[in-house]
Amino acid sequence: MKVSKEKMAQHREEILSAAAKSFRERGFDGISVADLMREVGLTHGGFYGHFESKEELVALASQRAMNDTAARWENVLKEANGNPLDALATFYLSRRHSEKPGTGCLFAAIGSDISRQPFSVRKVITDGFQRFIDIIASIVPGKTKELRREKAIVTYASLIGGLILARSVADTPLATEILQAVASSLSQNGILNTQD
Amino acid sequence: MKVSKEKMAQHREEILSAAAKSFRERGFDGISVADLMREVGLTHGGFYGHFESKEELVALASQRAMNDTAARWENVLKEANGNPLDALATFYLSRRHSEKPGTGCLFAAIGSDISRQPFSVRKVITDGFQRFIDIIASIVPGKTKELRREKAIVTYASLIGGLILARSVADTPLATEILQAVASSLSQNGILNTQD
DNA sequence: ATTATCTATAGATCTATAGATAATGC
């Protein structure tokens, strides 16, 4: 049951996309190679023709997830009318993002598991992190490059922490309160810091 | 091989403590009932005489972890000389905390897995969250109760996000930069907001 | 002829339970 080169390349893409989504929805250990291949419509034995191991897939799917997210961010910033930081915060801290981890931020989806991953995975994720910081640093106010970078790190930390907390609590109004509190603090900070 | 009632109660405590630590170190799925019982020096079959299921243990061990952390926080605040918020932030964002998840904040250790837990677990964790918010709200500056609560939520989100990011990156200087950026932003916010 | 996929399975590992064992506590 061999397929064409093009079809095989397409299968690889489908496996990667499904993994990028499922890992964010269920965690790295929450989906097996067999279930993942079944999602794509293939049998699990064929997986090892595409990837060396599940670990390799975790690294590549994480990269894929972060690339997709960075593209979404760029798009949000391009289409923002007013303050770009407000636009990003509103996008990130939305109910939609909270309810759809599969297409959202990798750090909010599996953040606390990253430290338990092998180096190959953490390396890829560290590079992705730097990219998100660069994007945020380009839209936060601040006199020097160093100050903007520092503020970008704090901004990203509060976005991730806020989304994780909102998803964690078993209380919808409380989840909404968390999302709004973080969003409000970021826009207040923006205002405060353009003044000094 | 029956043991005394006192010994049995002690075993239960030891299982709970070991679970509270191991879950934070390895994740809820990162340690099996058998390995956990082996750590305590018992065989895995005996586990089900103490707890109904692993799910029940996850809920009770999460509660235990949060109780321990809340006690540590109270202690840090009691022994703080200067600004209590600075003291808590310095304690939370320390290398020590970053390197020892087993005795640290549950949200930083397994935060992104909470949303995938059954309701019984999320309920316990939601109650714990409210307690941490109350503690932080008692030490952040702010005119009204509502403003202090909002600021407490944002503070906790940035602490958790900062620690998760610091633990995630495969680059020690970058991890330090993240911890310091968040710590610095919290003490700056404190200063700014006592002024207005 | 080459090779992408499938079938079948090895070897671990996990939660949970049943029945045996042996020490407590009436």
Added chain:
DNA sequence: ATTATCTATAGATCTATAGATAATGC
């Protein structure tokens, strides 16, 4: 007599591999 723990195991599930199959592409 009661019961906390242990031994053994059922029944799932997981990653990875070996060999068979059948379609591609020289």
